[in-house]
Amino acid sequence: MLLAQQAELQKLTAEVRALKGVLASRPVAAAPVAPAPAAPPRTSKATYASPVAQPAAVAPPAVPGVPATATPRARHDEGRLILKVTPSPAISRVVRNATAARTAINTALANLTAARAPHPRLGVSGVGLTRSGNVVVFAMPGLTAVDLEPHSALIASAFLPQEAAFAGAARDSVWYKAVIPDAIPPDPSQPLPSSQVLQAEVEDYVQYRFSWAAPPIWLTPAGRVAEQGTGSVLLSFSCEEDLEYVLRNGVFLFGRALRVRRFRDSGRPRPCSNCCSLEHSA
Known part of the structure; x- marks a missing residue:
């Protein structure tokens, strides 16, 4: 039985060798070669300057416009009376001592009332300076520059030095x-x-x-x-x-x-450099 198995193994070995020989004698198939891309058609000189068609741009969705706000009126205050003067260091010193100036003005106005009913008593809460050097008088709450304007000369004489050359008054207006x-x-x-x-x-x-x-x-x-x-x-x-x-x-x-x-005005108030009050600026 052993001899029969050896004979069968030799037979299989011979068949494998024969099969390898057949495979080795066959030609190897070449890999398929992709065809070269065709050259683009030659563009004529007449089309060199022609614009290239581009896809239409998609417009972004419309954003609703924000309506413009009204002209800022931060510097318009109906309680401000502007005294027109000739700027000088003396005026700056007087306005800097705002408490004394306010007391002097209110003393001068002590017996006066507004012309309108119910005729409130006149008074001021503070003074200040404009950027151009004129003097600002702030009416007491409940009063306006309209109430103080008829008495502007009396107000000016109560605390301003003579060199101020008072030249009239004007109510604060919208700019x-x-x-x-x-x-x-x-x-x-x-x-x-x-x-x-x-x-x-x-x-x-x-x-x-x-x-x-x-x-x-x-x-x-x-x-x-x-x-x-x-x-x-x-x-x-x-x-x-x-x-x-x-x-x-x-x-x-x-x-x-x-x-x-x-023009967008910040409208930030300028506090007093001495007491930080917003009633006056000096």
């Missing part, structure tokens, strides 16, 4: 402000044009009459204007129609048509 953000002076290396020159430039080239609350002023310091060549100019009107006109039409300044935008 409608716009700013020219890119005003270019004729020669940035020279001193900036004055407020009078700016006002004349704005007025002379339009068929429109402006009601100025104050002359135009430069908001950008002269050194920065000289460095960058442009600056911002503030326009202050006493009439809202004037503001809407310049916002709609722009202005001409030194031969250039310039855009104008609404």
Whole structure:
């Protein structure tokens, strides 16, 4: 039986060798080669400048516009009476001592009442200075500048030095402000044009009459204007129609048509440097 198994094993070995020989004699099939990509059609010179069609851009969804807020009126206070004076160090000293100034004014007004019913007694709560150097008198709560204005000369004489040269009073009014953000002076290396020159430039080239609350002023310091060549100019009107006109039409300044935008006033109160009160600014 062992001999039979050996014979069978030899037979299988011979068959395996024969099969290997057959496989080795067969040619190996080459891997399929992908055809080379066809060259793009030659573009004629006539189409070199033709724009390439692009897919249409999808517009972003429309965002509802935020309505512009009304012109800020933070600096308008119906209780403020402006005393027109000639600025001087003496006036600054008097206003700095606000308590004494208030006492002097209220003493002078002690026996007076407002002309309107129910005729409240007149009085002030504080004093201050404007940026231009005029004096501000703040009416007591319940009163307005309309109540104090007929007695402005008495108020001024009660605490202001004679050198103040009191020249009348005015009630605080609304200012409608716009700013020219890119005003270019004729020669940035020279001193900036004055407020009078700016006002004349704005007025002379339009068929429109402006009601100025104050002359135009430069908001950008002269050194920065000289460095960058442009600056911002503030326009202050006493009439809202004037503001809407310049916002709609722009202005001409030194031969250039310039855009104008609404000025946003921070309206932050200036506290007293001595007692931090918001009733006065000095």
